[in-house]
Amino acid sequence: MTRYTSFHPKTEIVFGPGLLDRLEAFGGQRVGIVTDSFLAGSGALQRVMHHLRDAEVQVFEDAAPESPLEVVQRGARMFENFKPDAIVALGGGSPIDAAKAILAIVRGFDSDHRIQLVAIPTTSGTGSEVTAYAVVSDPAKGLKFPLVSQELVPDIALLDPELVRTAPARVTADTGMDVITHAIEAVVSTGANNFSDACAEKALELAFGYLPRAYEDGDDMEARDAMHQASCLAGIAFTNAGLGLNHGLAHALGGRLHLVHGRLNALLLPVLIAWNAEAPKTARRYARISRRIGLDVPSPRAGVRALTREIEALNKRFGIPSTLKGMGVDLNEFCRIRSEIAAAALADACTASNPRTPTQAELDSLLASLAG
Ligand SMILES: NC(=O)c1ccc[n+]([C@@H]2O[C@H](COP(=O)([O-])OP(=O)(O)OC[C@H]3O[C@@H](n4cnc5c(N)ncnc54)[C@H](O)[C@@H]3O)[C@@H](O)[C@H]2O)c1
Ligand SMILES: [Fe+2]
Numbered sequence: 590m591t592r593y594t595s596f597h598p599k600t601e602i603v604f605g606p607g608l609l610d611r612l613e614a615f616g617g618q619r620v621g622i623v624t625d626s627f628l629a630g631s632g633a634l635q636r637v638m639h640h641l642r643d644a645e646v647q648v649f650e651d652a653a654p655e656s657p658l659e660v661v662q663r664g665a666r667m668f669e670n671f672k673p674d675a676i677v678a679l680g681g682g683s684p685i686d687a688a689k690a691i692l693a694i695v696r697g698f699d700s701d702h703r704i705q706l707v708a709i710p711t712t713s714g715t716g717s718e719v720t721a722y723a724v725v726s727d728p729a730k731g732l733k734f735p736l737v738s739q740e741l742v743p744d745i746a747l748l749d750p751e752l753v754r755t756a757p758a759r760v761t762a763d764t765g766m767d768v769i770t771h772a773i774e775a776v777v778s779t780g781a782n783n784f785s786d787a788c789a790e791k792a793l794e795l796a797f798g799y800l801p802r803a804y805e806d807g808d809d810m811e812a813r814d815a816m817h818q819a820s821c822l823a824g825i826a827f828t829n830a831g832l833g834l835n836h837g838l839a840h841a842l843g844g845r846l847h848l849v850h851g852r853l854n855a856l857l858l859p860v861l862i863a864w865n866a867e868a869p870k871t872a873r874r875y876a877r878i879s880r881r882i883g884l885d886v887p888s889p890r891a892g893v894r895a896l897t898r899e900i901e902a903l904n905k906r907f908g909i910p911s912t913l914k915g916m917g918v919d920l921n922e923f924c925r926i927r928s929e930i931a932a933a934a935l936a937d938a939c940t941a942s943n944p945r946t947p948t949q950a951e952l953d954s955l956l957a958s959l960a961g
Contacts (some may be wrong), residue, residue, distance in 0.1 A: 590687070621668045682712065713857060791819075833939060834947060839853045864955060
């Protein structure tokens, strides 16, 4: 059994003026681009293509929310004969995760041919540009689950906040709450360490400070830049420390009830913090977060309450409901599949690093309290 821990930064993270020039290093090579139809038509793809003008490019623009397996297989078939030297993923978490899953299949066709993965996020949310995770779904079976492998970590991440400028307030809020969930789960995770804490706590300082500004004014580029870096920092934190039950439940619920990932995480977060904080060590970690973001923390319990209240206030400001009913879930359907959701959350890879291990019965009652 391995007893040591390693912190494994692999991705070259590029930020600052003119960063898309980094793509010009792929001149003369074959480059496959994976994106979605919105970004393909939005001007973002044209900007990227401009910097790849000396490369031979093929574009797969069918990436879809939650990365359905059927889309992944179609993308892999498209690139099977093209034999790209690099895959560039352009978009939110869905296109980046689709690109990772496509790459895993395409690498299998010819394991001697090295294919680089370049991720260009256009939302400030998943941190997928630096993580070993790719969340895929099987809509027919109502399943959504993370693939986890160091092979999925991108080689290069290009953090251009200009590409996020067009994200509407709704997407900014949902994805921004995903950042906060990643960083909080990383801090209390069983895999947390000083290196992951450094990234997670900085991510939280930036996200609590700048998310309201990015939400109110999408052209506030200082806020957009801060949120883009916060998202990446949170990604570094959780890919090393692990996530927790919040994400385990979000995958189990999201796959079956088709709910937006970040918004669902935000709804779950205050409830999960209160439940996890029953362990004194975890309560102290939440209180450390509260102190870092400038809240009043006379005791660990007060720190937990202050953090929960802060998140509830953000959710209210962003119009994020506090119950599944408020998210539009059919409660009869929810009750019918509740124990199936609890079982799926228990089996989810993210749940393993939660600081408190739930029983199926505890999960069932947590879920019941969310219905509304
Ligand atoms: N791989 C990981 O580490 C990881 C971590 C957390 C979540 N995820 C997964 O990522 C997916 C969610 O990703 P997401 O939250 O980034 O959303 P997304 O990629 O599904 O995008 C949401 C919507 O925003 C649009 N959009 C994206 N960028 C835009 C821009 N700049 N301007 C305007 N519209 C834009 C998209 O076209 C889409 O309609 C989920 O499947 C989730 O489970 C992955
Ligand atoms: Fe997430």
